[in-house]
Amino acid sequence: MAIDSTDWAILAELQADARISLTELGRRVSLSSSATTERVRRLESEGVITGYRAEVDLTKVGYPVLAVVRLKYPGNKHEPLRRLLAERSEILECLRTTGDDCYTLKVAAASMPHLEELVNELTDFGSTTTNLVYSQTQSYRGPSAPAAG
Amino acid sequence: MAIDSTDWAILAELQADARISLTELGRRVSLSSSATTERVRRLESEGVITGYRAEVDLTKVGYPVLAVVRLKYPGNKHEPLRRLLAERSEILECLRTTGDDCYTLKVAAASMPHLEELVNELTDFGSTTTNLVYSQTQSYRGPSAPAAG
DNA sequence: CAATCTACCGGGGATTCCCCGGCGATCGGG
DNA sequence: CCCGATCGCCGGGGAATCCCCGGTAGATTG
Incomplete structure (x- = not known):
């Protein structure tokens, strides 16, 4: 439930570029890909991350x-x-x-x-x-x- | 430069979920993955798609x-x-x-x-x-x- | 008709994803 | 202290995906 600094780092990376691979994401937050995957899944299932959107130039x-x-x-x-x-x-x-x-x-x-x-x-x-x-x-x-x- | 209905379909899918694979995206817009990849790259390089963002529950x-x-x-x-x-x-x-x-x-x-x-x-x-x-x-x-x- | 261009398809090696078991740290109870 | 449980993390291997390549059909031009 609580969001630690690693979670914030993950959120920051995914807000900057939501399409990076989980392997690359793990590399950036200094975690293995499986640990990263687990955290991302948790953030999604708890509703912290509500979705991933492409940003379009109007x-x-x-x-x-x-x-x-x-x-x-x-x-x-x-x-x-x-x-x-x-x-x-x-x-x-x-x-x-x-x-x-x-x-x-x-x-x-x-x-x-x-x-x-x-x-x-x-x-x-x-x-x-x-x-x-x-x-x-x-x-x-x-x-x-x-x-x- | 012009955006056809296939491009719109791609934009709609990526705005709904920006993290789907290019293979899955191609499946949804009835295109091969390589053609889909090419179109997405073009939309990105022309600045139509400006980025991909995770949406966070404030x-x-x-x-x-x-x-x-x-x-x-x-x-x-x-x-x-x-x-x-x-x-x-x-x-x-x-x-x-x-x-x-x-x-x-x-x-x-x-x-x-x-x-x-x-x-x-x-x-x-x-x-x-x-x-x-x-x-x-x-x-x-x-x-x-x-x-x- | 030939040359060219564009958009698309299919293939194969490299990469990544996904699920699994295992390890080390922490915590509460015997 | 020791044990068992839990949690977060790591590493591995098969399956899926990505990425770059050549090849093809249709449209355009000379």
């Missing part, structure tokens, strides 16, 4: 427009919204938060008309605030080991 | 508090902020956007005092708006193939 696959949309949704019926999220793969991320704007979404669109269409669909649920993203100063990264203890 | 590694922080930063000196982003691994994501709040950050903290400390550091740069995240309705996903054309 611009190169035809979604050059990235926006943050905040949704103020006064109602209480969240099912239709969930359905929209499932249908619309352009909605990359949806966080339900405290505060006035109860949802914060990250949306990828192929063009401004496409973005407009997406925002229109969201506006059915409440008032929206849309901000275009200039750049991703810090591309997504996962957690790393705490400084001490 | 709560299970000691960061149960997730927040969206918007930063209104009137100045023009972005270097100190970039340095903070590099130092502070708790800042998972940082988007520079249009609008009044020119940065939107996603922050993971071990506790409320820890979050307070992080927000304090950000407040050095400008006024902040912090929203705690209840739940991640849509966990992060990448793009998928457009409906038609």
